[in-house]
Amino acid sequence: MSKTIKKIGVMTSGGDSPGMNAAVRSVVRTCAYHRIACAGIYRGFEGMIEGDFIDMDARSVKDIINKGGTILKSARSKEFRTPEGRKKAYDKLTEAGIDALVTIGGDGTFTGAMIFGQEYDFPVMGIPGTIDNDIFGTTHTLGYDTALNTVVEVIDKIRDTASSHNRLFFIEVMGRDVGHIALNVGVGAGAEEILIPEEDLGLDRLLESLRRSKRSGKSSSIVVVAEGDKIGKNVFELKDYVEANMTEYEVRVSVLGHMQRGGSPSCFDRVLASRMGVRAVEELLNGKTAYMVGLLNDKMALTPFEQAVKGKSKINMELLRVSEIMTT
Template sequence: MKNQPKKIAVLTSGGDAPGMNAALRAVVRASVFYGIECFAIHQGYQGLIDNEFELMNARSVNNIINKGGTIIKSARCLEFRTPEGRKKAYNNIKNGGIEALVVIGGDGSFTGAMIFQNEFNFPVIGIPGTIDNDIYGTRYTLGYDTAINTVVEAIDKIRDTASSHNRLFFVEVMGRDAGHIALNSGIGAGAEEILIPEENLGLERLLESLKKSEKSGKSSSIVVIAEGDKTGKNVFEIASYVEKNLPYYEVRVSVLGHMQRGGAPSCFDRVLASRMGVFAIESIIEGKSNSMVGVIDDKMVLTPLKKAIKGKSKINTNLIKVSDILSI
């Protein structure tokens, strides 16, 4: 701790996720606990360029652990993708006497952080905040648990309508590159079929499965589809194809969209965010940099940003088997 910084900054970047505020709270209060001044940067990397810094204290983050979104805002910043923009950001951060940066976000945010660290040798620690759970180096990302619970609650309500009207519902959830939300919420909500980017189920197998469901006496079904499903069709094209080939089904489509990002974070996400925020500050104090904090086997770990970005989060293939068995 001999080189403990006197000032650090924190920003949230990319898509918002439940738990970001809880992580911000933990970063600020851990900084105060260890005698470090903590500055919040508003509007993500744009705020870094525009010099939108705010000195925080323990009371600045009162009553935010239960709030979704991010109170310091998030924004896309094309200027930060340029050397000139990053130089402006670096000058602001150095003129403010800030010695380390905590970035709460996803792989795009971490890419910016890694480039910034490499160009200016400036200490950066990342906290994974994304509902997709698609970052290597952590079992869970902030917002994922809340998102799947939001999806399950929505599907439960859709099933009431499906059962009442003998309908087949296609429910599209987020997950362009990873099927964690679709697979886990689909099993949790009792979906008959689940389509994810990691597995190419194929439309013919989907038809066969739905035919079996109908013959077994099911009068209604739920199919959960990740937006990045490998069939190459969007949810409306898939629904139209099924409707043409299985005319006895009354088909409906529900796209859950950004409702999956919102809402108060679950207890799991609040605790995870708190642990990650404290660990991020302690890692900075220990001189660690260019890394992302994560949790594996319930232990806090650090993963190099490059590995976190380039690595692939793995789907639990056993859950695919579980889904197939339980959908009969």
């Protein structure tokens, strides 16, 4: 595909993550630098279907690099999953003179963009924005670093209470399919045990680990649990099991939930978003389409949408071994 691009649309979709605003800013200002018009698309694919667009220039994105969430809002669209919905979106984009897209989101966003691009020969580029870091083709997704810092800070505070009352805390963090957050914050916060979907510790081994910690003189424990961990049906079942078998502990559960998504993005995420936005726009102008911009070996790299969507991000095995040693 190679056609002259005159106006690029930028949108955020799926769950919000810190750094999305910084990426929007980067896309808009890169368009301004190259003298290309830019339009913000409100509420993702849903806003695209409704033609909810706003023309943006360099001044439109001032003072947003430090803000969490997304000024363009986000929404999920059932209608866009249908051919009729995508036809409406194409017609609205055409009416507005938008002839290329930068989509910021996760695998669902990239799947929709990929199908849309194939159906209408429409240039699209993706920027990975999700705190779970579960996208293939990048070592870091936007918001992941910020989420790690947020969670570590919270765990540090919970440990104060755990130590004061000789309590065991199960702390559930996000990570439905992968344990990147749990593994990293578990090591960073000095957790006594880390439960992730990739490693099935088992209830008996969990109890033995906690008893070993108790025998070593620890009066309190922190167990970090990824929400997708397979040991129990949920973190509250783990709590009940441990309480029934280790009466010496008071057991508490803290589900951190959506607080992990919020907050001002870290410097790392702001810089990463800026790099990704520049690369996404310039690759579109160079005639590329249906790629995700990612970070590999500290360099910007392109991964085809199909690989980004179907591939699986892998847990850091070296860090997993570090965690086993640190919890001794």
